[in-house]
Amino acid sequence: MAHLPDNDIKVMLNDEGFEPISIVVQWFLRGLREVENGHSNLRGGSLHMQKLQITRPKLCVTTVLAVQNKLSTIDNICARGIVMVNRCVLCKSALESVRHLFFGCDYSSYVWHHLLVWLGFNRRAWALSRELEWVLKKVRQRHWRSQWLQVAFASAIHYIWLERNHRIFLDREMEGASLISRLKFHIIVRVLYRAKGVENEILDALNGF
Numbered sequence: 299m300a301h302l303p304d305n306d307i308k309v310m311l312n313d314e315g316f317e318p319i320s321i322v323v324q325w326f327l328r329g330l331r332e333v334e335n336g337h338s339n340l341r342g343g344s345l346h347m348q349k350l351q352i353t354r355p356k357l358c359v360t361t362v363l364a365v366q367n368k369l370s371t372i373d374n375i376c377a378r379g380i381v382m383v384n385r386c387v388l389c390k391s392a393l394e395s396v397r398h399l400f401f402g403c404d405y406s407s408y409v410w411h412h413l414l415v416w417l418g419f420n421r422r423a424w425a426l427s428r429e430l431e432w433v434l435k436k437v438r439q440r441h442w443r444s445q446w447l448q449v450a451f452a453s454a455i456h457y458i459w460l461e462r463n464h465r466i467f468l469d470r471e472m473e474g475a476s477l478i479s480r481l482k483f484h485i486i487v488r489v490l491y492r493a494k495g496v497e498n499e500i501l502d503a504l505n506g507f
Contacts, residue, residue: 360456365430367396369459387465388458399458400426406458408474413450413481417443426455449488450481457481 363369372384372394386394388405401407401423410423419436423429433451437444461477464470472480 357452357456360459361452364396364400364426364455364459369396369399371395371399387462394462397425399462400455401429405474406454409458409478409481410454412474412478413454413485416478416482417446417450419443419447446485446489449485453481453484453488457484 360369367374372382374396376382376384384393386392386398386403388399389403392398392403399406401410402425407423410429411421414421414423424432429451433447437448457477457480461472464472
């Protein structure tokens with residue numbers, strides 16, 4: 299794949315050329331920085347989640363809640379006074395928390411590491427805060443892989459959380475390799491096929507698997 303011009307962040311759509319990505323992607327990244335600093339507006343504000351084009355709003359919401367440690371993990375539920383048995387349903391060997399799920403868990407770190415290798419980044423998975431800092435640094439470099447990386451980051455967090463919920467509420471498990479394959483297809487569809495109507499139709503079909 300050819301390198302993209304440095305004067306703009308762009309995404310390959312088809313053989314006819316490139317289509318510039320909306321500035322809302324940068325708003326999303328700015329919102330993640332504000333979340334990291336402890337001041338953000340989840341209802342819209344600087345995140346402009348309702349306008350995101352490259353990443354679905356629900357992916358952004360899951361990512362923001364994970365960064366803020368606001369997901370309903372078992373440790374957070376127990377902190378509200380509700381008694382539950384705390385065990386990670388993904389690795390089945392540790393206590394569940396946001397810090398563990400992203401990416402201290404053997405299952406989630408396996409998934410994220412393989413996505414990184416697939417994108418050409420040969421590095422191990424670290425804790426969520428460290429991964430967020432690294433992703434933001436890479437995105438600022440405006441390399442073509444940055445587009446794939448930011449989609450992969452939000453998608454991995456969302457789908458790992460979705461897999462966790464499926465195991466708890468639906469008693470349905472997906473092997474790490476299968477989730478990686480699904481994530482790869484999702485990322486390719488998200489980045490390369492953003493034509494109106496086609497993308498959502500494909501992704502909705504994926505959700506039925």
